[in-house]
Amino acid sequence: MRFTLATIITALPVFVTAVPQRVKQGGTTIPLTLSKGSSLVNANKSVNFEALNSHVASTTAKISHGFDNFEKNTGEPHPAVKGSQKRASGGLPIDSLSARPMLWFGTITVGTPPRLYTVEFDTGSRHRFFLPGVDCDATCDGHDLYDPESSLTSTDLNKVFLAQFGNSDSAYGWQHTDNVTIVGLEAKDQILGVAWHYSPGLHIREFFPDGLLGMAFRAMSSYDASPVLQTLVTQGQTDEPVFAFNLAGPNPELYIGGTNPDMYIGDFSWTPVTQSGYWEVIMDNVISNGQVRVTNAVSIIDTGTFLIYGTLLEVADFYGAIGGTRVPNIDAFYTFPCDAVPDVSFTFGGRSFPLSAEVFNLGTNPDDPSMCMGSIVTGKYTSWVVGSIFLSSVYTAFDLGNARVGFATLA
Numbered sequence: 001m002r003f004t005l006a007t008i009i010t011a012l013p014v015f016v017t018a019v020p021q022r023v024k025q026g027g028t029t030i031p032l033t034l035s036k037g038s039s040l041v042n043a044n045k046s047v048n049f050e051a052l053n054s055h056v057a058s059t060t061a062k063i064s065h066g067f068d069n070f071e072k073n074t075g076e077p078h079p080a081v082k083g084s085q086k087r088a089s090g091g092l093p094i095d096s097l098s099a100r101p102m103l104w105f106g107t108i109t110v111g112t113p114p115r116l117y118t119v120e121f122d123t124g125s126r127h128r129f130f131l132p133g134v135d136c137d138a139t140c141d142g143h144d145l146y147d148p149e150s151s152l153t154s155t156d157l158n159k160v161f162l163a164q165f166g167n168s169d170s171a172y173g174w175q176h177t178d179n180v181t182i183v184g185l186e187a188k189d190q191i192l193g194v195a196w197h198y199s200p201g202l203h204i205r206e207f208f209p210d211g212l213l214g215m216a217f218r219a220m221s222s223y224d225a226s227p228v229l230q231t232l233v234t235q236g237q238t239d240e241p242v243f244a245f246n247l248a249g250p251n252p253e254l255y256i257g258g259t260n261p262d263m264y265i266g267d268f269s270w271t272p273v274t275q276s277g278y279w280e281v282i283m284d285n286v287i288s289n290g291q292v293r294v295t296n297a298v299s300i301i302d303t304g305t306f307l308i309y310g311t312l313l314e315v316a317d318f319y320g321a322i323g324g325t326r327v328p329n330i331d332a333f334y335t336f337p338c339d340a341v342p343d344v345s346f347t348f349g350g351r352s353f354p355l356s357a358e359v360f361n362l363g364t365n366p367d368d369p370s371m372c373m374g375s376i377v378t379g380k381y382t383s384w385v386v387g388s389i390f391l392s393s394v395y396t397a398f399d400l401g402n403a404r405v406g407f408a409t410l411a
Contacts, residue, residue, distance in 0.1 A: 001208040001300045008089070011296070015251045015323045025257070027238075027239065027240070027255050027256060027257035027258035027260060028182070028183035028185060028210055028255070028256050028257055029183065029253050029254070029255050029256075029260065029310065030106040030108075030121075030182065030183055030253060030254040030255075030256065031106060031107075031252075031253055031354060032104045032105065032106050032245075032247075032252040032253055032254055032301050033105055033106065033118075034102060034103075034104060034252065035102065035103050035104075035105060035208045035209075035256045036334070039051060040052055040055065040306075040362060040363070041362065041363045042363075042366070045363050045364060046363055046364045046365065046366040047363040047364065047365065047366065047368070047373045047380070048100060049321050049327075049330070049333075049366070052146055052333065052362075052373075052377075052405070053330065053332075055306060055307065056307070056309075056332050056377060058165070059305050059309065059350045059385065059387075060237065060306070060379070060380050062124070062125075062126075062165065062305075063278075063300070063379075063380075063381065063385060070327075079247075079275060079298075079382075079383075080280075080298065080381040080382050082382040087126075087275065087358060097210040101302065102306060102388065103120050103122075103207075103209070103249075104120065104121055104245075104247065104252065104254075104303060104388075105118050105119060105120045105121065105208065106118065106121060106210040106254060108180060108181065108182050108213070109180070109181045110131065110151070110153030110178055110179070110180050110181075110192070111146070111152075111153065111154060111178050111179065112145060112151050112153040112178075112179060113151075113152075114179075114181055115144070115146070115151075116144070117144050117146065117210045117211060117381070118144070118208070118209040118210050118211075119131075119209050119210065119212055119213040120207075120209045120211075120212045120213065120304070121213055121215060121245075121254050121299055121303065122212060122213070122214055122215060122302075122303055122304030123127065123216060123245075123253060123279050123301060123303045123304065123398060124213040124216060124278060124279075124301075124302030124303065124304045124305055124385070125212060125213075125214030125216055125304055127194060128191065128192070128213075128214050128223065128225040128226070128227055128228070129180070129191070129192045129193065129211070129212070129213045129214065129225070129227075129228050130161065130163055130171055130173075130192060130193030130194070130195055130211050130212060131145075131192060131193070131194060131195065131210055132144075132145050132146065132148040132171075132194055132195050132198055132210060132211065133145060133146055133147070133148070133173055133174075133194040133196050134146070134147040135173075135196045136171075136173070136195055136196050136197065137196065137197055138198065139196045139197075139198040139200055139202060139203045139229070140195070140202075140203075141203075141303070142203070142204035142205075143198075143204055143210045143215070144210050145382050146192075146194055148176050148178070148194060150193075151178055151180050152175070153179045153188075153189075154176050154178040155176060155177045155178070155189070156174065156176055156409075157174070157175040157176060157191070158174075159174070159175040159178065159223070160172065160173070160174060160175070161173060161174065161175050161193035161195060161223045162223075163195075163212070165201065169192065169199045169200075169201035169202060170197070170199045171195040171197065171198050171199070172193075172195060172196070172197050172200060173193055173194050173195040173196040173197065173253045174194050174196070175191055175192070175193055175194070175223060175225075175382060175400065176191075176193075176194050177189045177190060177191055177192070178190065178192060180192070180228055180384075182228070182232070182256060185232050185233075185237040185238060185256060185257070185337070186232075186237060187228050187231040187232050187235065187237070188231075188235060190228055190231050190272065191223070191225035191226070191284055192225075192227075193223065194216065195313060197213075202269065202334045209411035213228055214227060215227055215229055215243070215303075215398070216277065216278050217276040217277055217278070217279075217282075218230070218276075222351055227358055228254070228280070229243055229400065230400060231392065232256070233400050233401065235255075238256060238257035238258075239258055240257055240258040240401070241399065241400040241402075242257065242258050242259060242397055242399045242400065243255065243256045243257075243397070243400075243403030244258070244259045244260065244263075244395065244396060244397040244398065245303055245391065245395075245396050245398075246260070246263040246264075246389050246395050246410070247303070247388055247392040247396075248353065248392045248393070248410055249410075259395070259397050259406075261409075262411065263395050263410065263411055264395035264408035264409060264410055264411055265408070265410075265411050266407050266408060266409050267408065268349075268397060268406035268407065268408045269348055269349035269350060269351035269406060269407050269408070270349050270399070270404050270405070270406040271348050271349040271404060271405055271406075272402075272403060273403040273404055273405065274298060275298075276403060278300040278301075278302070279300065279301045279302070280298055280299065280300050280301075280383065280403055281296070281298075281299055281301065281348065281405050282298060282299070282405070283296075283297045283298075283299040283346060283347065283348055283386070284296065284347035284348060284349070284350065285297075285346075285347045286310075286314075286318060286345075286346055286347075286376075287316060287329075287343075287344065287346075287347065287352060288321060288322055288344050289321075289322065289342050289343055290343070291321065293314075293317060293318045293321055294297060294310065294314045294317075294318060297310070297311070297314065297383070297384045298382070298383040298384065299383060299384040299386050300383055300384065300388050301391070301396065301398075301405050302385055302386065302388075303387075303388055303391060303396075304387075304388075305385055305386075305387035305388065306387045306388055306389055307375055307376075307377050307387050307389055308376045308377070308378075308384070308385070308386055308387055308389060308390055309376055309377055309378070309379030309384060309385040310376055310377070310378065310379060310384050311378075311379065311381075311382060311383075311384065312378050315376060315377065315379075316334075316378075318376060319334040319336060319374065319376075322336050322338040322340070323336055323337055323340060324374065325371070327373075331378060332377045332379075332405075333377055333378075334373075334374050334375075334376075334377070334378075335365050335368070335371035335372060335373055335374070336371065336372055336374055337363070337370065337372070338364060338369075338370055338371060338372040339370075341357040341360065341361055341372070342360070344358070344360050344376075346386070346390060346399070348405075348407050349406070349407070351389075353393065353394050353409075354393070355375075355390060355393060355404075356393065359375060359389055359390075359392075359393065360374060360375050360376075361373070361374070361394045362374065362375050375389050393410070394403045394408065394410060395408045395409070395411075397409070
């Protein structure tokens with residue numbers, strides 16, 4: 001079973017998370033909960049331009065901060081920044097987390113004795129791992145708070161951390177180490193941020209999980225810490241250095257230590273990571289109505305982003321070939337005739353994966369109901385960003401040991 005776009009953006013938040021359980025030898029499963037943020041579609045099925053603008057602005061800022069961290073940590077600008085075109089934004093910056101239409105979170109434990117927390121799992125996040133602390137301000141009310149002094153294995157590193165999200169959200173506090181357990185796999189002495197400030201966008205009304213667990217490579221880290229998943233691999237906790245996402249159906253999951261054969265059919269189509277920062281790979285092509293429109297596009301695979309972002313010229317060419325037009329005064333968005341929804345697919349590692357018409361079509365243009373909004377929009381950089389609107393159509397594996405991403409057909 002796959003999510004249609006309507007399922008994705010109208011699903012109500014579920015405020016009860018299952019305690020993770022080991023399910024089979026060779027890997028472990030974390031049940032994921034879908035939480036809805038701002039809706040991209042109005043009640044009459046037309047697109048909410050304000051929400052779309054805000055989501056694009058927040059994603060652009062998120063990726064930008066990651067590129068800044070890459071240059072700070074490596075001494076070199078990220079390749080996607082070189083030659084990128086500055087462009088005006090049609091959206092008004094608002095809290096980036098509340099601008100997101102969806103996020104995925106699950107349960108972990110931290111400390112000795114262990115205590116349960118919920119965290120968002122985000123392959124596109126440069127923030128390693130943080131939780132709200134017991135000294136956090138009122139915006140942390142409602143979250144489960146981490147108390148370093150109540151854990152026998154916590155150590156204060158006497159270093160600050162700052163996590164910035166998009167345009168206005170932030171968390172900051174002190175860095176500690178402690179033991180972090182995910183479905184029975186323990187990362188000892190894992191660095192985490194213990195926040196004593198959450199901005200309003202991290203309040204439980206806007207951001208249901210307690211904290212965030214970033215899954216990008218260390219080069220993107222906002223405080224130069226090993227990702228939790230990498231720590232598990234380094235310390236020999238996993239059977240395989242692989243984690244995988246199923247973001248479709250009634251039982252979405254994160255699988256650690258391999259892939260879950262119950263969730264996909266056939267073989268994986270693997271493509272190597274081109275730059276160890278984000279999970280960046282080469283997308284062979286984008287096909288519409290049987291014709292190749294985009295080729296050899298560097299693409300960031302990001303579970304924490306919703307839409308699909310392409311380069312300025314490539315997106316313009318894509319929509320030009322299907323009778324699409326740019327939305328006036330908002331250069332990120334394009335519409336196409338509602339009675340001619342194209343067949344769209346993305347090719348990775350030599351295999352094409354379709355994007356259903358229901359998912360490609362975001363909704364009608366409120367100013368012209370005969371035209372529909374496409375889920376491929378214009379980004380700011382020379383790389384593409386492939387978000388969960390596509391990832392909910394495939395089973396996706398991230399291989400830390402071989403630095404590659406694999407896609408398979410959902411079962």
